[in-house]
Amino acid sequence: MFEKALALLEEKKFGQLRLYLQDMNPADIALFMEEIPEESIALVFRILSKDIAAETFTFMESDLQEHLIHSFSDSELKAVIDELFLDDAVDIVEEMPANVVKRILRSADPDKRKMINEILKYPEDSAGSIMTIEFVSLRKRMTVKEALRRIRRTGLDKETIYTCYVTNEQNRLCGIVSAKTLLLADENDIIGDIMEQNPIYVTTLEDKEIVAHTLHKYNFLALPVVDEELRLVGIVTVDDAMDVLQEEATEDIEKMAAILPSERPYLKTGIFDIFRQRIPWLLALMISATFTGKIITHFEDALGKFVVLTTFIPMLMDTGGNSGSQASVTIIRGLSLEEIEFGDIFRIIWKEIRVALICGMVLACANFLKLILIDHVSMTIALVVCSTLVGTVFFAKLAGCSLPLVAKKAGFDPVVMASPLITTIVDALSLIIYFNIARVILGF
Amino acid sequence: MFEKALALLEEKKFGQLRLYLQDMNPADIALFMEEIPEESIALVFRILSKDIAAETFTFMESDLQEHLIHSFSDSELKAVIDELFLDDAVDIVEEMPANVVKRILRSADPDKRKMINEILKYPEDSAGSIMTIEFVSLRKRMTVKEALRRIRRTGLDKETIYTCYVTNEQNRLCGIVSAKTLLLADENDIIGDIMEQNPIYVTTLEDKEIVAHTLHKYNFLALPVVDEELRLVGIVTVDDAMDVLQEEATEDIEKMAAILPSERPYLKTGIFDIFRQRIPWLLALMISATFTGKIITHFEDALGKFVVLTTFIPMLMDTGGNSGSQASVTIIRGLSLEEIEFGDIFRIIWKEIRVALICGMVLACANFLKLILIDHVSMTIALVVCSTLVGTVFFAKLAGCSLPLVAKKAGFDPVVMASPLITTIVDALSLIIYFNIARVILGF
Numbered sequence: 001m002f003e004k005a006l007a008l009l010e011e012k013k014f015g016q017l018r019l020y021l022q023d024m025n026p027a028d029i030a031l032f033m034e035e036i037p038e039e040s041i042a043l044v045f046r047i048l049s050k051d052i053a054a055e056t057f058t059f060m061e062s063d064l065q066e067h068l069i070h071s072f073s074d075s076e077l078k079a080v081i082d083e084l085f086l087d088d089a090v091d092i093v094e095e096m097p098a099n100v101v102k103r104i105l106r107s108a109d110p111d112k113r114k115m116i117n118e119i120l121k122y123p124e125d126s127a128g129s130i131m132t133i134e135f136v137s138l139r140k141r142m143t144v145k146e147a148l149r150r151i152r153r154t155g156l157d158k159e160t161i162y163t164c165y166v167t168n169e170q171n172r173l174c175g176i177v178s179a180k181t182l183l184l185a186d187e188n189d190i191i192g193d194i195m196e197q198n199p200i201y202v203t204t205l206e207d208k209e210i211v212a213h214t215l216h217k218y219n220f221l222a223l224p225v226v227d228e229e230l231r232l233v234g235i236v237t238v239d240d241a242m243d244v245l246q247e248e249a250t251e252d253i254e255k256m257a258a259i260l261p262s263e264r265p266y267l268k269t270g271i272f273d274i275f276r277q278r279i280p281w282l283l284a285l286m287i288s289a290t291f292t293g294k295i296i297t298h299f300e301d302a303l304g305k306f307v308v309l310t311t312f313i314p315m316l317m318d319t320g321g322n323s324g325s326q327a328s329v330t331i332i333r334g335l336s337l338e339e340i341e342f343g344d345i346f347r348i349i350w351k352e353i354r355v356a357l358i359c360g361m362v363l364a365c366a367n368f369l370k371l372i373l374i375d376h377v378s379m380t381i382a383l384v385v386c387s388t389l390v391g392t393v394f395f396a397k398l399a400g401c402s403l404p405l406v407a408k409k410a411g412f413d414p415v416v417m418a419s420p421l422i423t424t425i426v427d428a429l430s431l432i433i434y435f436n437i438a439r440v441i442l443g444f
Numbered sequence: 445m446f447e448k449a450l451a452l453l454e455e456k457k458f459g460q461l462r463l464y465l466q467d468m469n470p471a472d473i474a475l476f477m478e479e480i481p482e483e484s485i486a487l488v489f490r491i492l493s494k495d496i497a498a499e500t501f502t503f504m505e506s507d508l509q510e511h512l513i514h515s516f517s518d519s520e521l522k523a524v525i526d527e528l529f530l531d532d533a534v535d536i537v538e539e540m541p542a543n544v545v546k547r548i549l550r551s552a553d554p555d556k557r558k559m560i561n562e563i564l565k566y567p568e569d570s571a572g573s574i575m576t577i578e579f580v581s582l583r584k585r586m587t588v589k590e591a592l593r594r595i596r597r598t599g600l601d602k603e604t605i606y607t608c609y610v611t612n613e614q615n616r617l618c619g620i621v622s623a624k625t626l627l628l629a630d631e632n633d634i635i636g637d638i639m640e641q642n643p644i645y646v647t648t649l650e651d652k653e654i655v656a657h658t659l660h661k662y663n664f665l666a667l668p669v670v671d672e673e674l675r676l677v678g679i680v681t682v683d684d685a686m687d688v689l690q691e692e693a694t695e696d697i698e699k700m701a702a703i704l705p706s707e708r709p710y711l712k713t714g715i716f717d718i719f720r721q722r723i724p725w726l727l728a729l730m731i732s733a734t735f736t737g738k739i740i741t742h743f744e745d746a747l748g749k750f751v752v753l754t755t756f757i758p759m760l761m762d763t764g765g766n767s768g769s770q771a772s773v774t775i776i777r778g779l780s781l782e783e784i785e786f787g788d789i790f791r792i793i794w795k796e797i798r799v800a801l802i803c804g805m806v807l808a809c810a811n812f813l814k815l816i817l818i819d820h821v822s823m824t825i826a827l828v829v830c831s832t833l834v835g836t837v838f839f840a841k842l843a844g845c846s847l848p849l850v851a852k853k854a855g856f857d858p859v860v861m862a863s864p865l866i867t868t869i870v871d872a873l874s875l876i877i878y879f880n881i882a883r884v885i886l887g888f
Contacts, residue, residue: 023642027662152628161624162606179623180605183595198467218471219683238682239663249693250777257773258766265783266774271798278770279803285766286807292758300751307744310754314736314761314871322702322729322864326722329701330710333694339709354715359723363730420766427758
């Protein structure tokens with residue numbers, strides 16, 4: 001999609017390139033920056049107009065941002081930082097190494113520096129750390145006309161003007177009023193009369209995922225953030241909430257695949273970082289899987305006599321693992337969407353028991369037919385394998401649905417109970433069931 | 445959180461209950477509706493004021509909506525439908541059984557009925573099916589003052605007034621202007637001069653996930669939808685885009701756990717529906733796992749001689765499966781976040797080869813020490829197991845990273861290549877590697 005722009009850059013037609021880029025969305029200009037040679041990035045950035053350059057900067061990946069900051073003069077850096085919304089500036093600062101942070105803070109004007117430092121103090125992943133303090137605040141006694149005038153005067157630097165916050169003298173939040181309400185109201189209406197009372201808010205220390213879910217639940221464009229004394233200190237906007245929800249989903253997916261979550265896109269992550277994300281669970285699960293091996297060792301003699309039993313170990317382990325992870329992943333996702341809570345545990349177990357029995361029976365019947373008609377296995381062996389299937393699916397679903405709930409109740413992240421750990425647990429379970437059923441039926 | 449309201453309902457203090465509920469957010473009133481006895485739902489709904497009742501209705505689960513519609517008189521139904529935004533009405537209609545749909549359409553006024561029917565015609569999961577046609581359109585030659593007057597006159601029924609769309613006589617989209625720009629502009633400015641040209645848009649048939657990603661990428665509050673002749677027909681708002689992104693993540697997570705995706709929350713899904721979501725992959729994977737069994741059968745004689753080899757089968761299979769799914773899940777998520785495309789395949793393979801070698805070596809060393817020092821296994825067996833580990837991790841990561849890309853290129857959903865299928869493929873791979881290495885080293 002960038003052929004034209006790349007050609008203009010190649011031919012050094014900077015005037016035309018400037019005009020061409022001005023018509024593009026800053027998110028796309030940022031993508032274009034990823035495509036061009038590193039030595040041209042600063043050059044292209046400099047031909048953009050100031051406001052577009054600053055917006056483009058917020059859309060860029062942090063490695064390119066860092067590269068650009070290094071090539072900026074102090075006054076250039078100051079110009080960019082001054083144009084940024086506060087929450088974007090904080091996002092950038094959080095990604096940069098210490099020496100770059102120092103330079104950024106030195107370049108920001110004193111007010112902005114103070115605000116950035118304020119927000120940096122909030123714990124990582126808290127509402128405070130993702131909020132912006134650039135919002136429109138109004139007073140109850142204002143008329144709509146005064147409110148609109150205030151928005152016109154101060155709105156340019158605000159991240160959103162579409163939700164305005166009504167505060168009292170102690171700066172406590174007492175209501176919200178949308179720009180839509182203001183525009184549709186009579187200009188002599190009083191804010192206190194048309195505002196929505198009892199606004200929904202979160203506190204600065206609230207977890208950012210809860211903040212994002214709250215905003216999503218109510219379909220808000222922004223959510224107010226208050227301190228312990230209920231004073232309004234900032235707002236979280238819908239675009240940041242969307243980022244949080246997407247990151248949360250990615251994190252959950254990574255954890256479900258036994259990967260420690262990372263913040264960087266895959267293609268930008270070095271192989272040692274990828275290694276560090278993956279090796280801990282691989283090691284832990286490898287060690288736990290050796291216990292499964294011990295169970296086999298325990299029944300070594302029987303396996304020596306009935307070698308055919310070994311044939312079915314992979315199928316039983318896989319089916320058990322899949323059944324268990326179906327249940328655990330369903331429950332984990334339900335927990336993170338807040339559709340399920342610990343109190344539902346008995347309903348869930350009862351549901352899974354019935355699903356497990358139906359699934360187990362169907363799988364056992366299908367397998368029985370296959371064993372007898374296609375594999376020509378003896379009836380006794382078929383019986384052992386199929387009873388094990390029913391038992392394995394039963395216990396796999398039981399463990400799969402209950403362990404995430406128990407983990408959550410115990411204060412752990414339920415995602416640790418996703419596929420890999422459940423699989424390892426269920427592997428051991430299925431072998432114990434298998435050999436015990438075999439012992440009873442085959443009598444060894 | 446609903447103790448007070450439940451108590452008021454219990455004591456039949458409807459006046460107080462009404463006042464109490466009026467102060468709550470409609471999203472919370474909808475949750476409250478889930479908590480009360482079914483026979484009280486219609487009653488509580490009727491004490492709400494008309495606009496709050498309609499908004500509450502949109503937040504309710506579809507089974508409760510259906511229950512309410514059944515208890516409505518025709519005029520009550522008409523009142524609720526008239527209050528709904530078009531896209532909410534369409535969402536509700538899409539969830540209802542045919543007889544309820546007929547009643548809703550009969551109750552809607554002719555204009556609304558026509559619009560609902562229009563949108564119902566768009567294919568499921570298309571931009572058209574999730575858009576609303578209630579947006580503010582402006583003309584280039586209008587002044588800001590005229591535009592604001594138009595918003596005041598028509599804005600009440602619009603889903604959003606914060607992005608206005610500038611169209612020409614043929615109704616083609618020629619620009620967008622935000623309410624912020626309008627409010628901050630001089631009232632005599634001409635829309636054509638202050639609007640943003642070259643707006644980003646999607647077509648009615650575009651996949652809704654791409655629509656949501658586009659809106660998210662540009663941090664928009666709404667995204668315009670045009671038909672084949674580039675005429676503006678609707679907009680998709682950020683709240684609907686967030687829903688789509690969340691549903692997409694849930695769907696991916698379910699598919700990664702070998703579950704057919706469902707649209708209903710777990711606790712509301714019957715056991716036969718859950719069974720139907722889960723059994724197809726369980727059956728398919730069970731059948732494929734029997735091929736792994738065949739490999740074991742093939743080496744039955746050798747296993748009879750070296751029974752100790754059987755002990756390590758679960759550990760090797762699990763480690764292979766986990767390594768493979770780490771790679772595949774990373775790639776699948778990267779593809780759905782559009783961070784990765786097929787063209788990156790060689791970079792990805794080269795990256796995974798290096799990660800695989802490091803992971804494999806570390807796992808093999810750890811395991812070697814354990815085998816020799818703790819399990820007191822013979823050096824030859826330890827050598828067989830540890831070489832297999834390196835080989836298995838290598839091929840697992842290779843298959844894990846490349847198969848999702850190949851699936852995507854071939855037009856399939858890359859998610860089918862997630863953990864369960866990769867695990868089954870890798871199981872077979874690891875056994876083949878294991879027995880062949882064993883044959884060479886142990887010489888059977």
